[in-house]
Amino acid sequence: MAFSNPLSGAEDLCLLSSTELASAYRTREISPVEVAQAAMDRAEAVNPDFNAFTFIDRAGALSAAAASDKRWLAGEPLSPVDGVPATLKDIVWVKDWSVRYGSTTTSDIPYGEDAPAVALMRAAGLVFTAQTTTPEFGWKAITDGVLSGVTRNPWNAAKTPGGSSGGAAVAAAVGAGVFHLGTDGGGSIRIPASFTGIVGLKPTFGRVPAYPASAFGTVAHLGPMTRSADDALAMLKTMSGRSLADWNQGAGVLPSLDAEPVDLRGKRIGHWFASPCGPVDPEVAAIVDAAVARLEKAGAIVERITLPGDNLLDLFHHHWFTGAAARLAAIPLDQRSAIDPGFLEIARDGAAYTSTALVTAQVRRADFGAAMDQLLSEYDFIVSPGTAIPAFDAGLEVPADGSYTRWTQWAGFSFPINLSQQPACVIPCGLTAEGLPVGFQIIGARGEDARVLLAAANLEALFSS
Template sequence: MPNGISPIADADDPCRLAAAELNAAYRAGSLSPVEVTLAALERAEAINPLFNAFTMIDRKGAIEAAGASEKRWRAGEPLSAADGIPTTLKDIVWVKGWSVRYGSRTTTSAAYDKDAPAVALLRRAGAVFIGQTTTPEFGWKAITDSGLCGITRNPWNAQKTPGGSSGGAAVAAATGAGVFHLGTDGGGSIRIPASFTGIAGLKPTFGRVPAYPSSAFGTVAHIGPMARTALDLSIMADAMSGRDISDWQQGVGTLAPLGRIEDTLLGARIGYWSKPPSGALDSGIAAAVSHALTYLDAFGATVEPIDLPGGDLLDLFQHHWFTGAAARLALVAPSERAGIDPGFLEIAEAGAAFDVQALVAAQLERAEFGAAMDRLLDAYDFIVSPGTSVPAFDVGLEVPPGSGLSRWTEWAAFSYPINLSQQPACVIPCGMTAAGLPVGFQIIGARGDDARMLSAAADLEAAFLPMTEAFRLKDFA
């Protein structure tokens, strides 16, 4: 392994067990939530000096929660399949009793007195919160560094970025420091770090997971799970889904519960989206994903090349994202802005310069694009694509060196369109580049069809196993 880090190839390591395996062990009494939580805490403490995944590790709170879970399991009364599962929370959602800084020195260190809805649902399900994971300032970009918390590094190569903005969560998942990891995704912030670190990440259908307070970035922003397997994504997503009346944007109904659906890929009609609307597709990633597509033959699936509908999707997304940045910056007093990430200030300034007519036009164009995507996913069972157009690149940079790009949005082109259209999208690993960096494979489903899409992802995970064994058996400690 790079950087002199020795992998632990023990499949029975409690830090590598999936939620269903832990449920079975808790039920049988062969493992306890306290044992597993202690192992996760030790792993988090071991990897944090190397990769900077955590802003805070809550040893006392985690052990207390694990003890309560252990009593429930011994009584045969677990709250859910998430009960006793070590879980991390991104430093961008409210957590009662924790300081939430949004990766920014402009925020207060005072503890919050209320959970965000998704956090409250996970707590109610019995999840054990072991710590808080790093994010760039206000989650504005697809790499993870900030003036407050420093640089977060990729465990496959510490000189590379894990992506962002949920980079700390991805590193925690990849290294076994917890099983469930709450991330947010406004333009790829779950799926990009999942691709860069060889884990699984889900951007659910918009509204499945409630959000409060509303994101300054509006309805492109989603909350979702990150884990090591698609099944764990499904279990965690189910635990954090539900109606919450504080989230007006969620809608009046709730989506159907998630669950495994068999044979979702059998004879499926699949559209392969391989042309990013901005930037260029790396040849190594293209080759890995093309090879992965051959595994669909075993399911009798039909794969057809497709292009996305719409016009200049980069410009459309940037109208939404940059104006969101301007709105977020407006909450910061001018006297406190000197230490803010310069890139964030730049996009906020660009967003503030958009006129009202241009913004309304962008909102109308987004509606047309979303409807066209709904029609496309009525014609196809699923759309698949590379998880990212580039592999992980050097830390401290917003764009790959020598790429000629200027902003992260330009290389996040397999992500941000699906934030605009709000379909569920899942990334799983499908191999590695010649340089030993993970490659992600994205599966997109129709809105509300999260269960079928996650089931397809689970089937593909099993099919891809010969290419992804390294992701399942290695730890970094």
């Protein structure tokens, strides 16, 4: 199955933005119950083709939507997005939901509490409609596994939607909800956003609280996946805040998410054009170059740049593979035969690193992060391809042509920004000849999440004009 547009044929309610929904709730044109029902109907209708949802919580969602409806009727919504439907990835704790991390080795007993980001979203009145798929422990940039099977791309079901937040990306692309929570440890929000033609933001590290701490450490982030940059900003506001459960947030206060519109005219922008660990597909490069040319025509000052640092792939592997080793160490030996063989491979590679090598990698990371902060003091934004390649065949970690052996090798525009922790947003900028989306990444200085999303909104308008 292939779609010229994943939203074609969707019910009108599935196409509305969070702002449009709030306006309609306020005037009583539609109710949160109607919208929740439409989002779940849409999820149920597309799941046989795309396998993006582990379950749909009709009872819980309709109860939450009815409560939201009463609040809007009383003129007392909990937030401007009260009653907006949202999905949650099978990797964050949700009260009364089983959260399996995409693994058969985990318990199916429902959790008794929300993760901090989920609690903040619930406090804003969001309606949780469904849980989305992930590969086992979110270890790779595609979405398949023993527990939930293969998740497929709605633009072409033979292709992968990317990962590890592939289910969330599909949910956004097909209109099964407005807000979708993803996680990103090496590109897991931005890669599927690029492959499915949606918007995905990896926030500044610490902007969104995380608990329990990820085994993959401080490269791991939680963030929004939506159909527009405006919705991503609205969702980010619901997820952000300080949680004493997340020690990694530190005590610092990040800049407010309220910001003035960003005019791209006169802005100095670095065009990061070369992946640090592999070639860029010529068609992807041409589409992104054309988008950059439109940015220049709109008045931005664009200069081609390379990133500071060397051997960033090796640096990331030290952090990612040792995280996998730590996660594997918590799993009993008699259960490991059921685990994704690829995960076992990187965990074993991670266990082979010495403590000295890991500490050295942490020092190298600090040097790279400082150099990135310096670079983003010289440029207003950095832009790049969202991914070096378009979506490839579903069920594979790497394209079948033999050019790569591990997903990290084709994710070179993603994982460096996990190491350096800046906000990075991917938006669509065109289609390949095969009709597959190509993503465009916008990176800003740490703390400048709102400016990145406001710039992304400008670029959305520019690319669609």
